[in-house]
Amino acid sequence: MTAYEPPGEPGTPVQDTAGQDTHGQDPHGQDDAAVYDAVVLAGGGARRLGGADKPGVRVGGRALLDRVLAACAGARSTVVVAAPRPTARPVTWAREDPPGGGPLAALDAGLRDTTAEHVVVLSADLPFLQERTVGRLLGTLRTSGADGVLLTDPDGRDQPLVAAYRTPRLHEVLALLADRHDGLTGLPLRRLVAELSLTRISDPVASFDCDTWDDIATARARIREHGHVLDEWISAAKDELGIELDVDTGVLLDLARDAAHGVARPAAPLTTFLVGYAAARAGGGPEAVAEAARKAAALAARWAAESTSDARSSGAAPSGAPSDVAPDATPDTRPDAAG
Numbered sequence: 001m002t003a004y005e006p007p008g009e010p011g012t013p014v015q016d017t018a019g020q021d022t023h024g025q026d027p028h029g030q031d032d033a034a035v036y037d038a039v040v041l042a043g044g045g046a047r048r049l050g051g052a053d054k055p056g057v058r059v060g061g062r063a064l065l066d067r068v069l070a071a072c073a074g075a076r077s078t079v080v081v082a083a084p085r086p087t088a089r090p091v092t093w094a095r096e097d098p099p100g101g102g103p104l105a106a107l108d109a110g111l112r113d114t115t116a117e118h119v120v121v122l123s124a125d126l127p128f129l130q131e132r133t134v135g136r137l138l139g140t141l142r143t144s145g146a147d148g149v150l151l152t153d154p155d156g157r158d159q160p161l162v163a164a165y166r167t168p169r170l171h172e173v174l175a176l177l178a179d180r181h182d183g184l185t186g187l188p189l190r191r192l193v194a195e196l197s198l199t200r201i202s203d204p205v206a207s208f209d210c211d212t213w214d215d216i217a218t219a220r221a222r223i224r225e226h227g228h229v230l231d232e233w234i235s236a237a238k239d240e241l242g243i244e245l246d247v248d249t250g251v252l253l254d255l256a257r258d259a260a261h262g263v264a265r266p267a268a269p270l271t272t273f274l275v276g277y278a279a280a281r282a283g284g285g286p287e288a289v290a291e292a293a294r295k296a297a298a299l300a301a302r303w304a305a306e307s308t309s310d311a312r313s314s315g316a317a318p319s320g321a322p323s324d325v326a327p328d329a330t331p332d333t334r335p336d337a338a339g
Contacts, residue, residue: 038075039110042082042124262304
C-alpha cells in the first residue's frame with residue numbers, strides 16, 4: 001500500500017525533485033498537441049483483497065479501472081493488459097503469455113500495441129490519479145534527458161506504475177532483461193527501474209494505490225469529504241452518461257440557487273435540466289451550456305424582481321416579516337396611538 005496523505009492547502013506550490021515550482025502551470029502540464037500512448041496494467045490476483053476483481057471495485061461510484069482510464073483520456077491509444085471487460089472509455093486489450101506472468105511481462109505485452117514516442121504506464125488501482133498528474137509526468141519527461149519520470153510515495157518509494165517513459169528505451173531494456181533472464185515471466189519491476197535513468201516526483205495523493213480493503217475504505221471516505229464530493233459526483237455522472245463535456249459548475253449552482261430562491265425550490269433541478277436540454281439542442285459544448293445558463297439566470301432574476309415589486313405594491317410583507325406590518329410602514333408614535 002502507498003500511504004494516503006491529504007493534499008496541501010489550495011494554492012500551495014508542489015516541488016519536484018529537481019526543485020521546479022509547478023504552481024501556475026497549465027492544468028495538464030503539457031502542450032495539448034503532444035502525443036502519447038498509455039498502458040494500464042489491470043491483471044494480478046489481488047491476494048490482499050481476497051482475490052476480488054480489484055479493477056472493478058467501485059470508489060466514488062466508478063470502477064477503479066475507469067478512474068485510471070479517465071486520467072489518461074488524452075492518450076492517442078490506451079492499452080489495457082487484462083482480460084476484456086466493459087469500460088467507460090474505448091481501449092485496446094492485450095494479455096501477457098502466459099497470463100499472470102507478472103508486471104514486466106504484462107508491460108511488454110502492452111507496449112506491442114503502442115507507437116508513440118512517450119508512454120504513460122499505470123496500474124489500475126489509483127483512485128486519485130488525475131489528468132493533470134499525467135500531464136505533469138509527460139511534461140517533465142519531455143524537458144529532461146531521463147528515460148522516465150515516476151512518482152514516489154510519502155516514504156520516498158518509487159512507483160514505477162505511475163510513470164511516463166520513453167517508449168524506445170523501454171523496448172530496449174525489456175529486451176535486455178528478457179535475454180538476460182531467459183524471459184520476463186516473474187521478474188519484479190525493480191529490475192526495470194535499475195536499468196533506467198529516472199527523474200522522480202513526489203505526489204502523496206496521486207501515488208495512493210489500493211491493495212487492501214482498508215485502502216478501499218480510505219479512498220471512499222476521502223472522496224466523500226467536503227470539497228471533493230461534488231467534483232467526484234460530477235465525474236462519475238459524466239462517465240456513466242458518456243459525457244465528455246467540461247462546464248463551469250459554479251454557474252450552474254448559482255442558477256439552481258437563484259431558481260430555488262426566486263421562484264420555488266423545485267424550480268432548481270427542473271431549470272438545470274432544461275438548460276442542459278437547451279444546450280444539447282444548440283449543438284452542445286461549454287459555450288452552449290454557458291449561454292443557456294445565462295438566459296435562465298436572467299429569467300430567474302426578472303421573476304424574483306417582479307415578485308418583490310408585486311409584494312411591495314400590494315403591501316404584502318416580505319418573507320420573514322410580520323404579516324400585519326407593511327414593508328415600508330412607519331411606526332405611529334403619537335401619545336394616543338393604540339398600543
